[in-house]
Amino acid sequence: MKRFSFFAMALLMCTITFAQQALWGGAPVVSPEIHSDNTVTFRLKAPKAVRVQITGDFLPKQIIKTEHGESEAPGIVDLTEGKEGVWEFTTPEPLQPELYGYAFVVDGLRMMDPANVYMIRDVATVTNVFIIGGGRADLYKVNAVPHGTVSRMWYHSPTLNMDRRLTVYTPAGYETSGKRYPVFYLLHGAGGDEEAWIALGRTSQILDNLIAQGKAKPMIVVMTNGNAWQQAAPGEAPAGFTVPSMRPAERAAAPEGGFELSFPDIVKFVDKTFRTIPNKKNRAIAGLSMGSFHSCNISKYYPDMFDYVGLFSGASTGNDKSTCPVYTDFEGKLKVQFAKKPALYFIACGKTDFVYKGVSDFRSLLDKNGFKYEYLESDEGHIWKNWRIYLTEFAPKLFK
Incomplete structure (x- = not known):
């Protein structure tokens, strides 16, 4: 009975440990980080990546040419690699109050921000989201x-x-x-x-x-x-x-x-x-x-x-x-x-x-x-x- 209790306790501790790893170990960096002046820093740990970019509706629009003519799409910019393979980008200007969406592009592959669990689907596209408060955005x-x-x-x-x-x-x-x-x-x-x-x-x-x-x-x-x-x-x-x-x-x-x-x-x-x-x-x-x-x-x-x-x-x-x-x-x-x-x-x-x-x-x-x-x-x-x-x-x- 004691042996069974020991193994049960060990199993419980392993389960708690894995749960804590899933909860606390899944976000090695802070992203997005909203600063007091409403500039925002985005980070992604990708030490083996060659190029990391971010696309979002807070960036200047880009014009895309299609068979049906020209259309607007969210802008895209490069992140800079720092220590331990953490890539980073900070908006050059404060963002206005609004709900914003974004995604990373790593070596040409679009992906979600693993540090941000908040996502929304629009038709077949999923984006991470965050809110800059103030004004109408408080609604x-x-x-x-x-x-x-x-x-x-x-x-x-x-x-x-x-x-x-x-x-x-x-x-x-x-x-x-x-x-x-x-x-x-x-x-x-x-x-x-x-x-x-x-x-x-x-x-x-x-x-x-x-x-x-x-x-x-x-x-x-x-x-x-x-x-x-x-x-x-x-x-x-x-x-x-x-x-x-x-x-x-x-x-x-x-x-x-x-x-x-x-x-x-x-x-x-x-x-x-x-x-x-x-x-x-x-x-x-x-x-x-x-x-x-x-x-x-x-x-x-x-x-x-x-x-x-x-x-x-x-x-x-x-x-x-x-x-x-x-x-x-x-x-x-x-x-x-x-x-x-x-x-x-x-x-x-x-x-x-x-x-x-x-x-x-x-x-x-x-x-x-x-x-x-x-x-x-x-x-x-x-x-x-x-x-x-x-x-x-x-x-x-x-x-x-």
Whole structure:
């Protein structure tokens, strides 16, 4: 019995030792290190590497030439090798408050920072992240305020004949208040899914902070999966660990306008499952890029469903060659929608966004018809930095 106890104790000590090595030995250097002046130092121990670089959205953009023309990409710079094979780079200037993403490139191979466990997936790209606090970026942080609840839920869509997944934020106190709440439907862009806004958009942090500050009304936020061919985010459906893609093969099998036509399935599920205020005045819809296209079409196809509409970095022009009723008679549907006087029609776009001209053309159409809307123009382009800004500006305008 004593011998058994000795071996059991030895085994326990080995387990603790290995656990401590995994916990404390996995990060031999500090990276990123945010200094008091908001410059940031990145480090990687790679004694056998020939060249180590870092790429991130805090670096000057680089222009990439493709078969479709030129596009912007995050910049890339070299690290300098120091003692014991530790490579290092410090930003030459302080970084402005923001959520930033980055990755290392070691001898041409992209890799994560082993000293930073915080990562986010955007379509098929994973990046490390960190936050420089201050100003608007404080809304992206978890602060000492009451917190809402984030749930992943499944619903059945009779229109698409499949079970589908969505993410729902309920505000602090929802579980015990007994109150009914307005609902904000927030849609992702191409390549995204029901995880995009909650991870990359920092939706729960933004809403927690805005509500706590009294700048936004307590609301339910529903983050859908806008890919009509897809049950759920990659890895979260019976299809298994599929490779995320902007244009998967399954897309061809999706019915035209399937997401827009099936949207009432989502609204019915939400109204049945949560304590909502189920009327137009207490519903909002907004989305980025493809989600903007969806929001534009859904709100005009169902003009009595949403009183608040937000188009972030995108719009729609209709398609009269289409046989799908969602896309035909584009201007006619807009006229019906605006005749019903939506409480807010909000458009936002970056100055260098590749969709800028399309958004300008859409605004010209609205101006020609005398349709009232609010417009916000920001710097930079088709990036999450802008979409987080638009969310922080749009949410406080809702349900007033």
